[in-house]
Amino acid sequence: MTETLTYSEWMVMNALWGKDPQPLSGVIEAMGETVDWSYRTYASYLKKLCDKGFVGFEAKGRDKFYYPLVPREDCIRAESRSLLKKVSARSKKDLLVCMIEESGLSSSDQAELRSLIEHLGDSK
Incomplete structure (x- = not known):
């Protein structure tokens, strides 16, 4: 994996790692008051992460339940490699x-x- 996450994407991923698949409302709840985003902003970040292959989802009725596809350790390793290349x-x-x-x-x-x-x- 060579692609890295933005700071905001890291925040969303941290809300997903180590948890069961959760709906958008669960992601919002897990992030608590760490950000002041609108519902659409959360949805936008989850869509970006799905498009980039970091997050998957399972549709259950009208809800999508999101889960990480990439382990935290792999993201940390990619971020570390990226930083080391710059130095x-x-x-x-x-x-x-x-x-x-x-x-x-x-x-x-x-x-x-x-x-x-x-x-x-x-x-x-």
């Missing part, structure tokens, strides 16, 4: 350091990251 080879370390510093990782996530870095060093 020169010498700046990649700086980018990663900045992302780690800005992320607010939990202690357990920090420990997991340390372990991964140590493992990468061992494989050389």
